Amino acid sequence: MTSLKLALVGAPNSGKTTLFNGLTGGLAKTANYSGVTVETRSGHFKTPIGVDVEVMDLPGIYGLEAHSVDERVAVDAIAGNIEGKTPPDALVVVVDAAHLRTHLHTVLQMKTLGKPIILALNMIDLAERDGVKLDIDALEKEVGVPVVTTRATRSAGRQSLLKVIDDQIQNLKSQQSQIPQQKVDIKQLQSEARAIANKVVLFEPVMNKVTRNIDKVVLHPVGGIVTLFVILFFMFQAVFSWATPFMDLIEVSAEALGNGVAAVIPDGLFQDLIVEGVIAGVGSVVVFLPQIIILFCFILLLDASGYMARAAFVMDEAMMRVGLNGRAFIPLLSSFACAIPGVMAARTIENEKDRLTTIMVAPLMTCSARIPVYVLIIGAFFSNDQVWGPIRLQGLVMFGLYLAGIVSAILVAFVLKKTATKGPSQPLIMELPTYKVPQPRDFFLGLWSRVWAFLKRAGTIIFATSVILWALVTFPLRDEPELRTSIAGKIGSVIEPIFAPIGFNLEMVISLIPGMAAREVAVSVLGTVYAIEGGEENTEGLSAALQNAWSLPTALAFLAWFVYAPQCFATLATVRRETNSWKWTLMMTAYLFGLAYAVSGITYWVAKGAGL
Numbered sequence: 001m002t003s004l005k006l007a008l009v010g011a012p013n014s015g016k017t018t019l020f021n022g023l024t025g026g027l028a029k030t031a032n033y034s035g036v037t038v039e040t041r042s043g044h045f046k047t048p049i050g051v052d053v054e055v056m057d058l059p060g061i062y063g064l065e066a067h068s069v070d071e072r073v074a075v076d077a078i079a080g081n082i083e084g085k086t087p088p089d090a091l092v093v094v095v096d097a098a099h100l101r102t103h104l105h106t107v108l109q110m111k112t113l114g115k116p117i118i119l120a121l122n123m124i125d126l127a128e129r130d131g132v133k134l135d136i137d138a139l140e141k142e143v144g145v146p147v148v149t150t151r152a153t154r155s156a157g158r159q160s161l162l163k164v165i166d167d168q169i170q171n172l173k174s175q176q177s178q179i180p181q182q183k184v185d186i187k188q189l190q191s192e193a194r195a196i197a198n199k200v201v202l203f204e205p206v207m208n209k210v211t212r213n214i215d216k217v218v219l220h221p222v223g224g225i226v227t228l229f230v231i232l233f234f235m236f237q238a239v240f241s242w243a244t245p246f247m248d249l250i251e252v253s254a255e256a257l258g259n260g261v262a263a264v265i266p267d268g269l270f271q272d273l274i275v276e277g278v279i280a281g282v283g284s285v286v287v288f289l290p291q292i293i294i295l296f297c298f299i300l301l302l303d304a305s306g307y308m309a310r311a312a313f314v315m316d317e318a319m320m321r322v323g324l325n326g327r328a329f330i331p332l333l334s335s336f337a338c339a340i341p342g343v344m345a346a347r348t349i350e351n352e353k354d355r356l357t358t359i360m361v362a363p364l365m366t367c368s369a370r371i372p373v374y375v376l377i378i379g380a381f382f383s384n385d386q387v388w389g390p391i392r393l394q395g396l397v398m399f400g401l402y403l404a405g406i407v408s409a410i411l412v413a414f415v416l417k418k419t420a421t422k423g424p425s426q427p428l429i430m431e432l433p434t435y436k437v438p439q440p441r442d443f444f445l446g447l448w449s450r451v452w453a454f455l456k457r458a459g460t461i462i463f464a465t466s467v468i469l470w471a472l473v474t475f476p477l478r479d480e481p482e483l484r485t486s487i488a489g490k491i492g493s494v495i496e497p498i499f500a501p502i503g504f505n506l507e508m509v510i511s512l513i514p515g516m517a518a519r520e521v522a523v524s525v526l527g528t529v530y531a532i533e534g535g536e537e538n539t540e541g542l543s544a545a546l547q548n549a550w551s552l553p554t555a556l557a558f559l560a561w562f563v564y565a566p567q568c569f570a571t572l573a574t575v576r577r578e579t580n581s582w583k584w585t586l587m588m589t590a591y592l593f594g595l596a597y598a599v600s601g602i603t604y605w606v607a608k609g610a611g612l
């Protein structure tokens with residue numbers, strides 16, 4: 001059996017990852033903007049005649065000169081400079097068919113590497129829709145490589161590529177057919193590319209009319225910012241308004257489950273463990289699944305449609321003003337899901353100092369692990385009254401918390417750029433993708449992978465900490481289930497004095513420690529602690545327990561803490577790896593803790609002073 005090693009190369013946003021996922025059944029992230037893939041990824045597939053192909057998905061590159069970290073990854077992978085990995089036998093150069101003219105020089109540059117090449121003109125469906133006409137035969141002849149048209153999002157649209165691999169297998173494998181490696185003269189390549197493009201691009205429309213009309217509004221310096229805010233605002237309103245019925249359903253089910261279990265398992269420690277530890281703990285987090293789903297539906301749709309790239313474009317000007325690189329928008333946007341991919345996505349920023357600035361502020365973006373905490377506290381302490389027209393208070397508070405994170409990030413970035421990461425910034429140079437109708441498969445796979453990640457955390461980290469915490473609160477066994485006399489209470493008492501000045505009570509302090517494993521654990525800890533404290537009478541659930549035990553200033557201080565505190569080890573570890581520096585990691589941890597403490601304290605005392 002023959003085997004072949006291929007690499008997918010080409011400009012950002014040309015559809016490499018989509019092709020990769022389609023061929024291998026993979027689940028890598030795709031989105032309608034540049035710089036999504038920042039690492040290499042391998043997978044396997046078989047061609048119709050049975051060639052076993054190993055294929056690598058690479059970050060997008062325009063040429064062989066690597067400027068940023070992700071580009072270096074791609075160039076090294078092609079050249080075989082990555083240790084323990086053999087270089088690919090051949091390259092599949094993926095080009096957006098509608099933009100062949102712009103990207104032809106990338107193809108010519110790849111050719112200079114001396115490896116066999118297949119040129120895949122992808123998104124042929126969109127090119128045809130827009131009336132682009134290409135002379136494929138002439139292109140094959142001029143460039144001297146086999147050319148196929150593909151539609152990466154459809155199985156039928158990928159067959160042409162499989163067929164050409166089978167047809168060309170001898171050439172792709174054979175070392176002899178390789179063109180001798182040449183020295184690259186970019187200028188000459190560009191004029192060569194222009195000449196070829198003039199021959200093969202028979203017709204290209206100016207710019208899609210729909211795109212142009214939408215962009216008139218969406219890219220307008222003022223209209224664009226307004227559009228962005230309206231979209232975000234609507235998103236947070238929806239998170240609260242649409243989720244309630246589903247939350248109620250999950251809450252009722254969790255309660256029924258608890259009662260059912262209590263009826264089956266005899267009274268005693270084991271029943272307590274299951275009902276108060278596992279069901280109250282894990283259940284209190286899983287309840288927030290509807291919010292997570294709604295939020296990600298929005299983000300995925302905005303990503304896939306091409307709007308997010310516009311948002312980056314609109315924000316560029318504003319970000320430059322505070323010294324953030326325009327390219328920071330996408331990493332910061334990813335951080336709204338989780339800071340870890342966000343910190344990694346900062347690899348697309350060429351300027352090292354700008355990359356560091358972005359990494360330093362990424363944790364201030366509200367990650368999805370904070371959602372359960374925010375929703376719990378907001379739900380318990382704010383009514384869902386209509387403030388103005390259809391706008392409701394809870395969504396407004398949530399919007400405010402997200403905004404607090406963003407504004408803080410801007411301020412911190414501003415200070416950093418004036419001090420630790422001083423230096424000039426570069427403006428964003430980004431190709432705006434055409435608007436696309438989101439692909440249902442991509443959408444549902446993306447949604448599923450987020451939902452699965454959330455549930456997996458609930459089933460592992462949150463489950464484990466709930467059980468451990470239940471034990472720490474329950475033992476040593478005593479008649480009066482008073483928190484202070486338990487092991488957890490004693491540990492909490494040690495650090496309680498540190499948090500007392502900012503209004504935190506013992507229960508809150510206890511929830512912060514395991515919260516370092518994952519932020520939503522704080523919610524499960526509160527669920528467990530109050531379930532145990534409430535004992536038999538505890539029937540109204542966690543939010544009622546909080547309303548009884550906390551004052552409004554306390555609740556606000558807790559929210560403020562979660563906006564800032566560097567609360568998960570995994571993020572800190574990622575920052576250490578990406579910056580390769582303990583100094584930066586420690587600096588980040590210190591400034592985030594400092595801010596968290598200060599802002600919580602100020603919030604608490606101001607709220608108290610205002611008589612809330």
Ligand SMILES: Nc1nc2c(ncn2[C@@H]2O[C@H](COP(=O)(O)OP(=O)(O)OP(=O)(O)O)[C@@H](O)[C@H]2O)c(=O)[nH]1
Pocket residue numbers: 011012013014015016017018019029030031032033034035036037038058059060061122123124125126150151152153154303304436439442
């Ligand atoms: N209509 C259509 N859309 C496509 C096709 N191929 C890819 N797309 C869409 O184009 C967008 C970009 O695709 P990706 O696979 O993320 O592009 P990429 O080349 O991996 O981009 P980077 O990782 O940033 O280099 C996604 O929204 C895809 O759904 C295609 O053949 N037809």
Ligand SMILES: [Mg+2]
Pocket residue numbers: 016017018029030036037058059060
């Ligand atoms: Mg990709």
